[in-house]
Amino acid sequence: MIKRSNFQNLYDNCTIAGATGSASFDGNSIIGSTSDDPFTTRTRLVVVSPKNGHKFIATQIVSGDTTKIPDFNNMHTRGLNDKGFAYTWSAAGPNPDIEPISSQAIGIPFYQFGQLLLSEADSVEDGIGLLESYPRAIHGNFLFADSDGEIALIEVSTHSLNIETRITDGWIGRTNHWISERMSKIGQIPQVTDSTEVRFERILKLMNERKGKVDSSFLELCFSDHATLNDTGWSICAHGHTRNPNREGRGGTVSSEIILPSKGVMNYCYGWPCGGNVDYPEDQVYQDRSWGKYLSFDLEKLDAGEYVTVDGRLTPLAICYLAQRK
Numbered sequence: 332m333i334k335r336s337n338f339q340n341l342y343d344n345c346t347i348a349g350a351t352g353s354a355s356f357d358g359n360s361i362i363g364s365t366s367d368d369p370f371t372t373r374t375r376l377v378v379v380s381p382k383n384g385h386k387f388i389a390t391q392i393v394s395g396d397t398t399k400i401p402d403f404n405n406m407h408t409r410g411l412n413d414k415g416f417a418y419t420w421s422a423a424g425p426n427p428d429i430e431p432i433s434s435q436a437i438g439i440p441f442y443q444f445g446q447l448l449l450s451e452a453d454s455v456e457d458g459i460g461l462l463e464s465y466p467r468a469i470h471g472n473f474l475f476a477d478s479d480g481e482i483a484l485i486e487v488s489t490h491s492l493n494i495e496t497r498i499t500d501g502w503i504g505r506t507n508h509w510i511s512e513r514m515s516k517i518g519q520i521p522q523v524t525d526s527t528e529v530r531f532e533r534i535l536k537l538m539n540e541r542k543g544k545v546d547s548s549f550l551e552l553c554f555s556d557h558a559t560l561n562d563t564g565w566s567i568c569a570h571g572h573t574r575n576p577n578r579e580g581r582g583g584t585v586s587s588e589i590i591l592p593s594k595g596v597m598n599y600c601y602g603w604p605c606g607g608n609v610d611y612p613e614d615q616v617y618q619d620r621s622w623g624k625y626l627s628f629d630l631e632k633l634d635a636g637e638y639v640t641v642d643g644r645l646t647p648l649a650i651c652y653l654a655q656r657k
Contacts, residue, residue, distance in 0.1 A: 344368060344507060344582065345421035346530050346567045347474045348538060348553060349482045352500030356546035360476040363550040363589035364409055364419040365604070367569050369582040370616045371395045374408070376599050376639035376649075378630070384450030387412035388597050388630045390588055393641045395616075402433045402468075407445035409588050411597045411630055414453040415478025417590040420445075423507050424470045425488045429517045436489035438466030455481040455497070462492060472505045478592040486514040502545060504534035529565040533558065547589050547598060551625060554587045555605040568605045571615065583615070589625060598625040601643040617642055626653065 344367030351360040366374050372394040380386045389410030392403050409419035424432050433441060444467070452458040458475045467489050476482045483497040486509045495511045496503055507527035509518050537553050538545065553567060560566040569583035589598040606623015609615045620643035628638065638649040645653070 344526075344569075346504075346506050346534055346554070347419050347421045347472065348502070348504045348534055348550060349474055349476055350502040350538070350545035351476070351480050351482050351498065353543050354500065354502040354541075354545055356544050356549075358480070359591065359593040360417075360478070360480050360482050361545060361547065361550070361589070361591050362417060362419055362474050362476045362482060363547075363554065364421065364474075364587065365554050365567060365569070365584045366390060366392075366408060366586045366588065367582060367584050368392065368394075368400060368403075369396070370571075370585065370614060370618060372400055372403075372582075372585065373617060373641035374586040374601075375637060375641045376628070377407075377637050378633045378635050379407075379446070379450075380635040381446070381450045385412040385414050385416075385453075386630065386635070387449035388628055388633060388638075389445065389449060390586060390599065395641075403441050406441040407449060409590070410445070410449045411590050411592060411595065412449045412452070413595070413630060415592045415595065416449070416452040416454055416458060417476045417592045417597075418448055418452075418458060419474050419588060419590070421472045421474075421505060421507050422470075423472050423486070423509055424519045425491075425517045426519050430488050430490045433468045433470060433489065436466075436468040438468040438489065440468045444469050453477075454479065455483045459483065459485060459494065462487060467492075472507070472509070474503065474505070476590065476592050478595075480593070486511055488514065488517060491517060502538045502541075504531070504538045506531040506534065525563065526565045526569075529559050529563045530567050533567055547591065547625070550589050551600075551604060554584075554589075554600075555603075557605065568603055568607075570603065570607065570618075571611065583618075585618075587625070595630045596627055597630065598627050599639065600625040601639055628652070629656075 602621025
């Protein structure tokens with residue numbers, strides 16, 4: 332295993348996956364993710380109706396300590412719009428000796444780019460076009476999907492970009508490093524750390540064993556997975572590195588999302604998808620409120636506003652919506 336670097340510590344988080352065509356249960360595209368951050372950073376669920384753009388539902392990062400993840404603060408990190416375009420994302424970055432990292436680059440920052448994608452893109456093609464059309468102060472693995480059944484994984488840096496996978500039949504699983512020859516050459520050092528390597532191998536194994544039946548229930552199991560934890564200290568559902576309980580800046584999975592573009596539905600889970608117990612109350616802030624289940628939100632039936640708060644509470648908008656569904 333390769334040792335972590337201080338630079339990598341900021342970005343070593345999130346597992347993303349998707350399937351479409353014969354690899355999905357109903358032939359339609361489906362994508363999902365864990366949102367992994369320092370536990371002092373939270374996500375909330377919001378619906379946004381821009382004056383000039385598409386209505387969308389999204390997970391938004393809100394950091395209680397902006398010194399931890401200043402570049403990502405207020406970013407709509409994954410979501411779905413009313414045209415059936417969806418995206419999720421996992422952090423990865425360049426070696427700053429080769430290309431500038433986001434805080435040093437000139438271009439659209441993370442917190443603006445998420446909203447740009449969701450308010451303007453109608454399709455995977457449109458999303459790729461937006462990435463190619465603007466100067467970027469962003470980087471990572473961007474997973475796009477649309478209601479026509481296309482999914483794409485784009486490896487994005489501030490100066491470089493590579494469409495690593497673009498398919499209408501098949502599946503994808505990624506973590507926090509670039510795998511293409513082109514982008515791995517400019518990747519942060521070390522390019523592959525313990526956490527991203529373990530989770531990458533695990534999500535590939537799970538997706539490959541499913542053999543064309545990927546649906547919401549299966550992705551829920553993937554994002555709740557701890558199978559590698561005892562042997563490696565890392566797992567897809569991340570509770571913090573148990574082999575170093577005194578590690579500064581403990582972080583892990585603070586929420587999870589599963590998106591079905593053709594149905595206009597986003598499923599959201601606050602905290603750990605497994606609903607596990609808190610081991611370090613002072614470090615795992617708010618994780619005692621983990622739902623351990625996903626709630627389904629149909630974008631067409633939602634008014635603009637906040638639906639889940641940063642401390643995991645359902646707002647009156649959410650309570651009213653869920654009551655009507657019953």
